Amino acid sequence: MAKELMMTGCRAAAEGAKAAEVEVICSYPIRPYTAIMMELAKMVANGELNAEFIHGEGEHAQVSVVLGACASGARAYTGSSGVGVTYAMEVYSPMAGGRYPAQMSIADRTLDPPGDFGSEHTDAMSTRDQGWLLGWACSPQEVYDNTLINYRVGEDHRVMLPQMVCQDGYFISHIPDKVILGDQSQVKEFLPPYRPISPLSTTEPVSHGPQIRPDQGAPMDAARAQTFLAVPKVIEEATADFNRIFGRNYDPFVEQYKLEDADIAFFIQGAHSNTCRTSVDRLRKQGVKAGMARLRWVRPWPTHQLANALGHVKAVGVVETSTSYGGAMRGGNLVHELRASLYDLEQRPLVTSFMAGLGGETIWPADFDYMAKVLTEMVKEKKTRNYVYWIGM
Amino acid sequence: MAKVHEITVWTRGVTMDKEGRDVINIFAKAAQMDGKHAQAFDNYEDLPDRVLVTVRKYVRLSDEEIEHKYIYHNENPEVVVIVEPTIVKGIDILRGMKKGGTLIINTNRSIDDMLKFIPNADLLATVATVDADGITGVRTVDFSGSEGGVDTSGIGKGVAAPICGAMARVTGWIKKENLAEIVGDVSGMERGYSEVKIKKLG
Amino acid sequence: MQAFDYKFQQLEPLKSFKRAPALEVYVPGHRTCAGCGPALNYRLTAKAAGPETIFIGPTGCMYVANSSYLCTPYACSWIHAQITNGGAVASGIEAAFKVLARKGKHNGSFPNVIVMAGDGGTVDIGLQAMSGMMYRNHKVLFICYDNESYANTGIQTSPTTPYGAATTFTPPGKEIPEGKVLFPKDAPQLVIGGHPAVKYVATTTIAHPLDLMNKVRKALSKPGPTFLHMLAPCPKGWLFDEKLTREMAKLAVETGMWSMYEWEDGEYKYTNVPKKYKPVGEYMKYQGRFAHLKPEHIAKMQAFVDERIKSVKEKIPIPVPTPKQKA
């Protein structure tokens, strides 16, 4: 029986991993994701989960361990935060190139210096070009759901790619919220067992990852690019199945909130979308036609879906919780890709970037009011005055 | 595009790698002294070289600025130089050569003996042999100049010197006088120049 | 946790060359140097371990030279690891087979999991992953094929490169005449000193094939992590005539540059201890990497080796003298 409980995003991620019956888990402590592993450790110790729980000697080892496990045919799970995510950087590309569909659960944390436990998306965003599936949840419920959806998509033989399931540190990872846990029969119906392609084996020996010549590199890259063209369809199928089996209502790529008749829109991902949603309601009451587009997948990036969702809006404010120092708009990462996605529209919305929530700072309802004011002025003036606004600065 | 002459040098890893590298570097330097444009480089895929593996070194030579420098291979060599003669048994050394090419081998065996191992010798207009090992007997080994470094042990002190002498005589593309300013073993170079055996093929 | 029979392989010792398995698990057709010590090391190890083995190959010569252009010589399963993470990837593989066996998804005998790492992948950049694996008690054999340099990148110094060796990162010059000035790390002692889960550590060389194969088989028959340190002379990096590869390993033992021993459950057992050690110069004179050394440098090396030999002698139990019987 499905049951509703109050739990944090960390517990929800662990519940998702348990529901997926992960087989090899590799841990290393770093705040704020640590509780995911604490919860899993209890489940293994209690015999609720038949898995190997390995204490990695660092994040680099964590990803390496799940690489080896996944290559051997086991469903593997790990996770990290902040500088832990970047410490493992070397192994992301072999993981994706070897087509090992393990999962990494990220609770975001600001990169050093100085040590800051607050949430910022730059940690996982900095891995976005390594060939992993990457996306953000906006609630503990969605963390649980994304854990299952990501395994289903990543392990699909049309995909076979590792996945990063991200949640904001503290806001999602540490604040309990209602989560409906699926019944194991629902999980079984949705998520088939992991079927590896040519795993390491004693009966059918294989070589994983031999050297290639430069002229063999381009076909390999092309094959991976081809895979990413196929991923959206798999995501659509998986999301539809998930909605049907678990009774949810996800848009596969972009949550569209009151966008139909919106003049201005916020483009956002992760936890702050909840404050944004209520702000949209408040702004609407004040007569401002606001809306919100919430991104669920950064990789693959839903170019067409965003163009369709936001094409009719007059001004879009990208609420960024990541940094891209010296980048084209001097803002975060999302604005570049959103602007590029809208470029080919006949009538493009005006786009600016709002640097907000950095270092884990709260984004207040009043901040959204201010952003709405900026966007409304842009609409009035019919121009983008600044590429970027630092909220509160 | 300017005409680019391609010279491919075949040698063996580690034990004769430095000598092969010397051949291309000396040849290119000598050509540059005459105002020609020349490029000399290791085959990147052959690195890191292993003891006795066949490895390739390339020279590209032109009267004008070489427009396209970023290639991995000489596709159509006009001149092929074999630093270690056994290589002819195991590799199609004339691969990509157009009719009328030149082959220069470091060996004390006869030209006809060597041709027995080259089924596509009809591509050749000229075959030459030089007994570079007999002339100097020196094979320098030095890794400092590999991977784009600079050879600390100098240049042209071993079999490369007579081989380059022979190449100057056979190709006519570089001057012996220029070689004498570059190589460490000038007399070895001059002996290579004068002792090279040349055969013109029909 | 409940005891579970993972069907670990038990490999009997080999009595002679003729009794060694005829099957080649590391087959010919690879781009290693003519006369490559590490390749011989790989071949003998694979032969001893048999086909139900999974090799983890961290980056190094035994990755790049062996698996060139999608052709590999491993007749058993093999996976590339980064030079950094051989121990960690092996941990994941071992753990996966354990859980798959418990869940009935893998029913055959448990594979021999062997990391074949170079010296850099063992005691330099790979040290952390190796140590983590050993601490966690994974049933993995970690082999260091020691060719005493980063050979694949063109012979750069590693922590096991001996004092006085010329490498492309330690070229001898006016200011630094001896080339390498540091003394090497001691890989097996690093393992023995700090890893209580490890019950078996041994050293051997490619010139002692039966010893090597039996140490591999013994290590694989242990239920936990094991470590083998194998001297694999490198004709390119050490600059000796490639036909002398085995000769170099033999001379290393005869001069005390290398000691052959087993460490099992806390006890040392030394083998091939020469009655009288040859001077280290006998070993160094064949190798171009030492050609620039002056007598004072060789003396410094001799002193270092003498010190090590002393500790070898301390670890060999003195035989209890038996009283002569009166006629």
Added chain:
Amino acid sequence: MAKELPGYGTINVPKDRAVPFGAVTPAPVCTQDLFQTSNWRIVRPVKDDEKCTRCLICYMSCPDACWIYQEEQDLMEWVAGFCKGCQICINECPTGALTAVAELDFPDGVIRLDKPF
């Protein structure tokens, strides 16, 4: 938004350039035939069956597994296709049953490998 948006194009890896999925290849069986190494050789070992005692030291010394003991005929067999000519076996043979002979003295063993390794 009347205009149609661009697509992502199609990617077709030419058949002759295709690489295996995830760079996973099947393991070789007896030899890696795609990688013959006989062309590394300058000399080859020639054996004298009279002097050979079948001690198997050559077999245990070869990095390239180029000596095989044929039990039925009680003979050592040399693997010409892969011997790199390192001469370890010649150097190690305790009875002098092996000698090095220049490869160019033999008319056989000519190969024309497509990719020079």
